[in-house]
Amino acid sequence: MRGVPLALALTIWSAVPLAAQIRASERARTTQVVDGTTITLDYARPRVRGRPRVFGGAVKWGEVWTPGANMATTLETDHDITVDGHAVPKGKYSVWMVLDSATRWTMVLDTLWEQYHEDRPPARAGQIRWPITPASAPLTEALTWTFPEITATGGTLRMAWADRAVSLPFMVPASHPVTTASGEAAPLVGRYRVNWVKPDGSADSWNAGQTLEVTYEKGALLGRWNPKLWGPDDRTYLIRLARSWFTPGFIEHGQVVDVFTEWVLEFDVADGRAAGFEVRGERDDLWARGVRIP
Amino acid sequence: MNSMSTFASTRRDFLSGCAAALVIRLGPVRLHARCGAELGPRRAPHPTPRPGIDGSKVLSVEKLTDTPDAIPAFEAARKVPQILDGIRCHCGCADLKGFYSLLSCYEGDGMARMCVICQGQARLAARLFGAGRSLDEIRAAIDARFG
DSSP states (O other), rough: EEEEHHHHHHHHHHHHGGGGGSSSSEEEEEEEEEETTTEEEEEEEOOOOTTTBBTTTTBOOOOTOOOOSSSSOEEESSEEETTTTTEEEEEEEEEEEOOSSOOEEEEEESSSSOOOTOOOSSSSOOOOOEEEEOOOEEEEEEEEEEEEEEEEEEEEEEEEEEEEEEEEEOOOOOOOOOOOOHHHHHOEEEEEEEEEEEEEESSSOTTTTTTEEEEEEEEEEEEEEEOSSSOOOOOEEEEEEEEEEEEEEEEETTTEEEEEOOOOOEEETTEEEEEEEEETTTTSSSEEEEEEOO | OOOOOOOOOOHHHHTSSSSSHHHHHHHHOOOOOOOGGGOOOOOOOOOOOTTTSTTTTTTOOOGGGTGGGHHHHHHHHHOOOHHTTOOOTTTSSSSSOOOOOOGGGGGGTTTGOOOOOHHHHHHHHHHHHTOOHHHHHHHHHHHHHHO
């Protein structure tokens, strides 16, 4: 009879879903999208828990260590990127660091991504490896991966735990290159009067008298709006979507900070010269017409 | 001036310094739901228009009283059903069960009522068809604009 309650207890215990488990290193995930590229870190978060020395103690020098716990930390990207200047093709990787010494570590991305933390991979073909330098940092109790900096073209991925941090700059491919072939750009160069229209097609007094001056500089089409549309710069890149179709790329400190694909400038090119353009919204509704100023 | 006046959060930060008039003007483009946007854009081939397809299942204007802004897109769908049936919708709804083409977004529950991407694709397709463009040219334009 004593076996019945024991079996019942075991049944109940085994029925507790994994999601309800308390773990010394809880699982976490951080995802960042930059210009259409999604980068995800999936990892467990070990805590310092009062240990006097983590690096060089709990994690020994010379050890191949996953910056996480339990199942190895993974990095997944849905486009080819560079991390710290090293090409990382689209895919999913287990993430490891070889703690060569207190000041010199080696970053390792391994295409075998479903690994236990003790399955420390030896150096092998197909891995992406490069030296990294850990920095001293204020105490981070639970290991943390973050994206502390984001730019139009990339950002920084950072791992921090205990008294060390590693920062890894990354770059993503541009979804909308700013360059346009000169043969396609030349017919568009010039000044245009911009007339905004209301949804019913009547003239809108908003920004009455606005002009757009299109120039071609260093392989890119630029539009100078007077008065400016918004932001600190009166210029936008005109970023090519299709032949004679462009979308504004807003500029801050010389860099594209926002590609406004909700608008498309459709230039009307005939006999090697644009007579004007239409600005159309996402619904293909007409927002404005531009007419070339002779 | 276009109606509606708020932004999705990503745009709100960027435009925080804008003149109020421009904020109001740009508002609409960020607010509309994208019916299948969580599925992401798809690069799968465009479907082949089904022989004999017509616009008889496209929702009528009477069923669009709650979404009057969508009426022009449904009118476009009724005008060129054979073109819409050859276009794969870029909002992600093409992966939903029972969806064959962009035309499917205008039938049944008419999910295009709430999707600015579906609406833009249909209106662009009808406009380009009216300008004498072929289905392949229209597909290329839609891929460039919405893909």
